[in-house]
Amino acid sequence: MSTTAASTGTGVPVVKSLVPARIDRLPWTRFHWMIIVGLGVSWILDGLEIQIVSSVGTVLQDRDTLHLSTGDVGLMGSIYLLGEVVGALVFGRITDRVGRRKIFMITLALYLVASGVAGLSFSLWFLLLFRFLAGMGIGGEYAAINSAIDELIPSKYRGRVDIAINGTYWGGALIGAAASIFLLNPDLLPEDVGWRIGFFIGPVIGLAIIGLRRHIPESPRWLMTHGRLQEAEDTVDEIEAGIEAHGTKLPPVDESKALEIHPQESVSYRQIARTMLRDYPSRSFLGFSMMVTQAFLYNAIFFTYALVLANVYDVKASHIGYFFFPFALGNLAGPLLLGHLFDTVGRRKMILATYGGSAILLAISAALFGAGVLSATTQTIFWCVIFFFASAGASSAYLTVSEIFPLELRGQAISFFFAISQLAGGVAAPFIFGKLVGDGSDRGPLTVGYFVGAAIMLAGGLIGWFFGVDAEGKSLEDIADPLSSVKRTEARGGTRFQGAAPKG
Structure with a gap:
């Protein structure tokens, strides 16, 4: 449904595309639930991380653990937030250049590894380094994930989906708070074991959905504006075919909503x-x-x-x-x-x-x-x-x-x-x-x-x-x-x- 139109007069080709109109006219389907589950977990992981760190602070001051000071505990939280800021800025730039899908796979992998390794920490510097890297992963998730969600969800549902997903941060915080009650109880687990397990909860959740992310396509809108028109059309074709395979009849596309662009890298x-x-x-x-x-x-x-x-x-x-x-x-x-x-x-x-x-x-x-x-x-x-x-x-x-x-x-x-x-x-x-x-x-x-x-x-x-x-x-x-x-x-x-x- 994309054709090359006239040039702008400066030699730049102009392309006409119905990709945005095709995405926005889709009814709510299983495909969109996959987007929510596969991508929306980022906010849950962030809430979980913040709450776990808040909970383990007192335990990490014990001589049987890392024997941190109160200042060290505060620094652990600050370094994670700094990592989020750096990650958002770095990966936000990259996701606009190379695409949403590559980045939301990389950032989740970075978080999974860094958060898990932080649970093996033997000193303050080691813990701070991997808390910073875990924060970078989550910060990068925010930029890539929100972009992908907005560009894949039909306009009729975009607001409620975005807001609901952002609010699940507190679901992660609840998971972290509930887990800490058991993990930090010295009658159930040794002090130097429970807090370490806490840092593995997020990676376990991430591993459960990383396979699902492999089935989430690149944003057709991003492909379209970067000159990859055929890929954009093929991606929407696959989405529509999957929806129709489950018995849903799609409404016709409004041809008047065709978008004319001159792609740029x-x-x-x-x-x-x-x-x-x-x-x-x-x-x-x-x-x-x-x-x-x-x-x-x-x-x-x-x-x-x-x-x-x-x-x-x-x-x-x-x-x-x-x-x-x-x-x-x-x-x-x-x-x-x-x-x-x-x-x-x-x-x-x-x-x-x-x-x-x-x-x-x-x-x-x-x-x-x-x-x-x-x-x-x-x-x-x-x-x-x-x-x-x-x-x-x-x-x-x-x-x-x-x-x-x-x-x-x-x-x-x-x-x-x-x-x-x-x-x-x-x-x-x-x-x-x-x-x-x-x-x-x-x-x-x-x-x-x-x-x-x-x-x-x-x-x-x-x-x-x-x-x-x-x-x-x-x-x-x-x-x-x-x-x-x-x-x-x-x-x-x-x-x-x-x-x-x-x-x-």
Whole structure:
């Protein structure tokens, strides 16, 4: 269904393709479930890794293990986050150049090996090295996986799928928390054995799905924009044949949605900067704001909730884990139950509702916290409800940055904003709120901090409302023209084909 059209007048061939239209008109099938299971596991693995490291920190300080200091334990978490940032930036660039499929196989393999080897650590430097490499694998997954999911899932379902998958981070955290109860119990396993097994849980999950990934094709959209038109058509042919083999009748393709492009191999950093800062400045501001505001709130609360329970509410350290489960369940339920509304009610409305709703609830809880009327249980209930909305909002930030920029730089756009959010939220927020908690004797500073967090989250929601893009139900190519797109423009000075202008 692709044919070579006229040239642009500069010798560059123009190709007409229905690949995007064919993908977007597909009904939901087993093929799409394979995409979710095969690719969506990345977020589960990240949540698992963060929770395992959080749980084993105290054990690794014991003389019978690695005998780390508290600073060493903190460094172990920081080095993993740094690895994620580096991995996202490195593999985000590569996945836009060489394809989605190669990278999501490499990054998963890197994570599997590095996380498993970390469980064999005999010293701090060895542990930090392989924690960094495991983080690189997961960071690279984010860029390649979100790109592939967006480009393979039909436009009608893209929002709910992306948001639900992003929310499964908390499913991984729950697995890690549950596992730690057994693995770190010295009555069941020796101290120097249980924590090591914990680092093998992720690789076991990864091994279970790496075979499934071998059956996931390269993104036909990526193939199309890189001049591999026949491969793109053959890939869609195979997808359609597999769907029809199970008795599903496919609707006809709308020929009017054919896309005209002049393929190009790669995009320079100069083109990326020009596209994001000159062509799409409001979208860049939107992506930056949404990612940073949700990351600030998340890291501020998540990395200090144990301190609040222990120092303010006098919860025993051995009991804090039990308060984590309802907190994580609220985070997991939000994206799963609210995700479809981003496709039906709309992106901008739901961004404002989730960001704004969590901000209002946080402000209410801050007032009650400052008044001293909350207990550890009621505080946790508030957190559950707050993050039911905030988790869906945070997931929509990842959805937003992955769909509002041209296809040729999608992986890099995801990696840039992911890196910014990790550095801004992961470094500043825990430090600031940790200081505000103090010894728990004075609630005033933390109350102010909660109000500030609420204001920041509300600002993110308002920015999403005023600068957001109504992307629900739209093809990726309708949201942002590919850099290689060409349009017929008779009204523009007599050239038959001309580069497509940005859409906001």
